[in-house]
Amino acid sequence: MSGDEAEKVYVAPGKYDEFYYFVSGGFSGQLATYGIPSGRLLKVIPVYSVNPENGYGYTEESKPMLNTSYGFVPWDDSHHSELSQTDGVPDGRWVFINGNNTPRLARIDLKTFRTVEILEIPNSAGNHSSPFITPGTEYVVAGTRFSVPVPNKDVPISTYKENFRGTISFIKVDKDKGDMSIAFQLITPPYDYDLSHAGKGPSYGWFFFSCYNSEEANTLLEVNASQKDKDYIMAVNWKKIEEFVAQNKGTMMESKYAHNKWSDETHSATSEILTSTRTLKPEDVPGCIYYIPCPKSPHGADVDPTGNYIVGGGKLATVIPVFSFEKIKKAIESNQSDGNVEGIPVLKYDECLAGEVQNPGLGPLHTEFDDKGFAYTSAFVSSEIVKWKVETREVVDRMPVYYSVGHLSIPGGDSRKPWGKYLVSMNKMTKDRYLPTGPELTQSAQLIDISGEKMKLLSDFPTIGEPHYAQGIPADLVTKNQIKIYKIEDNKNPYATKSPNDAKVVREGNVVHVYIAAMRSHFTPDNIEGVKVGDEVYFHMTNLEQDWDIPHGFAVMGNQNSEMLVMPGETCSLKWVPERAGIYPMYCTDFCSALHQEMQGYVRVSPKDSNTPLTFSTGNK
Amino acid sequence: MNKTSRILILVSALVMIAIYFVPVWNISLDAPQYPEGLGMQIWINKMTGDLQIINGLNHYIGMKTIQPDSIQELKFMPYILGFIIMYGLLVVIINKKSLLLSWIIIMIIIGAIGAYDFWSWEYDYGHNLDPTAAIKVPGMNYQPPLIGSKQLLNFNASSMPDIGAFILFASGIAAIIILIYEYKKSKIKNTGL
Numbered sequence: 001m002s003g004d005e006a007e008k009v010y011v012a013p014g015k016y017d018e019f020y021y022f023v024s025g026g027f028s029g030q031l032a033t034y035g036i037p038s039g040r041l042l043k044v045i046p047v048y049s050v051n052p053e054n055g056y057g058y059t060e061e062s063k064p065m066l067n068t069s070y071g072f073v074p075w076d077d078s079h080h081s082e083l084s085q086t087d088g089v090p091d092g093r094w095v096f097i098n099g100n101n102t103p104r105l106a107r108i109d110l111k112t113f114r115t116v117e118i119l120e121i122p123n124s125a126g127n128h129s130s131p132f133i134t135p136g137t138e139y140v141v142a143g144t145r146f147s148v149p150v151p152n153k154d155v156p157i158s159t160y161k162e163n164f165r166g167t168i169s170f171i172k173v174d175k176d177k178g179d180m181s182i183a184f185q186l187i188t189p190p191y192d193y194d195l196s197h198a199g200k201g202p203s204y205g206w207f208f209f210s211c212y213n214s215e216e217a218n219t220l221l222e223v224n225a226s227q228k229d230k231d232y233i234m235a236v237n238w239k240k241i242e243e244f245v246a247q248n249k250g251t252m253m254e255s256k257y258a259h260n261k262w263s264d265e266t267h268s269a270t271s272e273i274l275t276s277t278r279t280l281k282p283e284d285v286p287g288c289i290y291y292i293p294c295p296k297s298p299h300g301a302d303v304d305p306t307g308n309y310i311v312g313g314g315k316l317a318t319v320i321p322v323f324s325f326e327k328i329k330k331a332i333e334s335n336q337s338d339g340n341v342e343g344i345p346v347l348k349y350d351e352c353l354a355g356e357v358q359n360p361g362l363g364p365l366h367t368e369f370d371d372k373g374f375a376y377t378s379a380f381v382s383s384e385i386v387k388w389k390v391e392t393r394e395v396v397d398r399m400p401v402y403y404s405v406g407h408l409s410i411p412g413g414d415s416r417k418p419w420g421k422y423l424v425s426m427n428k429m430t431k432d433r434y435l436p437t438g439p440e441l442t443q444s445a446q447l448i449d450i451s452g453e454k455m456k457l458l459s460d461f462p463t464i465g466e467p468h469y470a471q472g473i474p475a476d477l478v479t480k481n482q483i484k485i486y487k488i489e490d491n492k493n494p495y496a497t498k499s500p501n502d503a504k505v506v507r508e509g510n511v512v513h514v515y516i517a518a519m520r521s522h523f524t525p526d527n528i529e530g531v532k533v534g535d536e537v538y539f540h541m542t543n544l545e546q547d548w549d550i551p552h553g554f555a556v557m558g559n560q561n562s563e564m565l566v567m568p569g570e571t572c573s574l575k576w577v578p579e580r581a582g583i584y585p586m587y588c589t590d591f592c593s594a595l596h597q598e599m600q601g602y603v604r605v606s607p608k609d610s611n612t613p614l615t616f617s618t619g620n621k
Numbered sequence: 622m623n624k625t626s627r628i629l630i631l632v633s634a635l636v637m638i639a640i641y642f643v644p645v646w647n648i649s650l651d652a653p654q655y656p657e658g659l660g661m662q663i664w665i666n667k668m669t670g671d672l673q674i675i676n677g678l679n680h681y682i683g684m685k686t687i688q689p690d691s692i693q694e695l696k697f698m699p700y701i702l703g704f705i706i707m708y709g710l711l712v713v714i715i716n717k718k719s720l721l722l723s724w725i726i727i728m729i730i731i732g733a734i735g736a737y738d739f740w741s742w743e744y745d746y747g748h749n750l751d752p753t754a755a756i757k758v759p760g761m762n763y764q765p766p767l768i769g770s771k772q773l774l775n776f777n778a779s780s781m782p783d784i785g786a787f788i789l790f791a792s793g794i795a796a797i798i799i800l801i802y803e804y805k806k807s808k809i810k811n812t813g814l
Binding site: 519520521545546547548593594595598 | 657671673674677678681755756
């Protein structure tokens with residue numbers, strides 16, 4: 001340490017960080033937002049996991065977001081965040097993140113920092129090589145990590161080679177609204193599709209997917225999928241496939257999958273079950289898919305800012321192969337191949353290779369780039385970051401990280417325009433780096449200054465869940481679009497209460513709808529009688545505030561559900577089924593005002609057969 | 622009155638049309654938890670700004686809600702301004718110093734009544750508080766100053782003229798200067814110097 005590190009990461013009170021960083025939560029299923037260089041946690045955005053802290057996945061409005069063809073799945077494993085791009089540069093509109101376990105793809109709107117769309121990916125299992133995007137956000141991709149029968153069916157596992165297949169899905173993104181729809185799915189040989197990146201510049205129109213297990217093993221992959229010297233990077237010409245799709249090539253396959261969308265107008269989600277996708281086999285799209293041999297069980301497939309080079313991260317390899325797009329094109333044109341797999345030509349390694357980075361560290365995984373022609377590769381086994389020159393492939397610097405880095409991330413580091421000032425190393429182990437917290441320790445990120453010739457470690461900061469990948473972006477690209485409140489007059493929730501005068505309690509059989517208006521520092525109504533044991537009570541609360549940073553919360557005693565936070569101008573509904581007669585306090589859970597503690601009320605619950613009339617009031621009204 | 626004076630009076634009268642399109646008075650409220658500030662602008666015919674938020678906060682001290690619809694002045698002030706402008710045009714057409722003098726006097730009277738009326742609204746809002754209010758500070762009233770700043774609990778309330786008031790003020794001053802000039806000129810003529 002040289003002494004000026006503290007100054008470099010110090011962001012004075014009241015000042016803003018220079019970059020937003022969107023760090024995946026891994027097994028937490030969420031997406032965390034940090035400020036860089038301070039490493040301050042700004043917000044955890046609930047995506048795939050229920051979040052009783054604010055009611056996500058518990059309120060009636062948000063429940064449909066987590067619907068799938070398997071039903072309500074309240075958790076996922078979120079690995080990679082990817083910012084939308086315009087012209088190959090992150091634009092700060094949306095961030096996408098994959099769900100690895102129950103294959104899904106989510107879009108978060110950076111106006112509100114809310115998950116606004118989740119699309120299930122059918123015919124997939126383990127959506128890992130996702131959600132990488134094309135330079136104009138035309139498509140976001142989803143490649144399956146586990147090959148499975150397509151469509152899924154009951155077969156002996158030992159029939160892997162015959163019955164299992166991989167799929168690569170291209171999901172179209174609406175240019176203005178961001179809405180996602182599956183454009184087509186490629187049915188591929190039964191490998192494990194791991195990571196991917198789109199071509200850009202000269203390689204625009206192509207997509208590169210790494211894959212391992214070309215051995216097609218279905219058991220003890222640790223050994224059985226590590227036998228071949230080389231697996232593949234799959235090159236897909238999506239531009240050309242678009243032409244085949246326009247000609248209606250391929251087969252519409254029956255497949256059930258959920259498409260969930262959030263509306264900022266109704267403040268609620270809808271879930272639709274879709275029933276088919278267009279599937280394309282390699283023979284449906286001749287000349288569109290090629291395998292490039294890549295040593296050995298490659299993980300990262302990263303494209304440099306110019307789009308000329310594709311870097312494979314062979315996690316068991318002793319070198320980093322750097323492929324030249326120019327040479328790949330020539331190899332395709334020369335028609336010389338090392339045979340084919342299920343009709344997919346295998347190009348010759350040497351003909352595609354620009355060169356290899358020698359001695360890159362053990363277990364190279366991922367590569368990102370700066371704006372000065374350098375690449376940075378994470379080496380998991382030797383726990384270091386290796387800096388090398390893209391054009392010459394020579395290593396110019398290396399530094400240890402603590403410990404065992406997975407992904408690394410430079411703002412814009414996988415785009416056409418990296419902001420090459422910081423690098424964040426996301427480490428898988430922390431051991432002795434922080435005060436110990438029992439056997440389960442925090443995960444860690446390390447901030448590294450890459451503005452100079454030598455990399456400099458600046459700080460460590462703990463992260464939520466397990467950070468896999470992260471993406472950073474200059475803060476002003478996001479702050480300029482922020483909204484502070486939802487306008488109450490635009491609230492189209494059918495259960496909205498737009499004035500305290502409209503507050504009411506309505507019984508429909510054994511369902512009781514409570515329309516609550518919340519305004520500092522009281523609920524209208526705050527005394528409710530006539531609810532009976534076993535009733536299905538819905539508290540529909542509208543926050544009438546139109547003031548910045550004044551959410552109201554709502555909770556009722558003994559509710560086997562959660563609480564909810566309602567933002568200014570929003571309506572949220574919380575279900576409660578009381579099981580015992582008595583008096584139940586309800587109160588505001590978000591310290592809203594000087595009289596927040598007074599923001600409370602009572603619900604009287606009477607026995608099922610009682611005659612207590614349904615009444616409601618606030619104050620003397 | 623000479624041509625230049627009449628043109629200047631015409632400009633002074635016409636420039637007041639702009640008052641219809643800009644706020645006349647501005648009340649701003651600053652508090653530790655409102656770094657972005659709260660504001661309320663009073664126009665010739667309406668009130669804008671963070672009224673809803675200010676009303677929400679005021680209920681703690683029992684202040685009446687500010688409802689622009691119930692303030693009659695906002696309904697007839699546009700006509701009074703129209704009258705002032707028309708009167709100015711009349712001064713230009715009829716071209717008499719005495720008429721110019723009366724225009725100035727009318728402007729001063731209307732301005733003074735307006736200021737008093739505004740002050741009495743402030744007094745009413747600041748003093749006539751709901752006795753059941755949550756926050757009661759003995760001896761405290763919440764009347765903002767007519768011009769200037771005052772600390773009202775956690776809020777520092779500043780009341781300042783806005784563009785409309787400045788225009789009105791500038792037109793009045795211009796009219797006075799023209800009047801003085803015209804009187805001096807005629808004095809010189811009469812004495813034959």
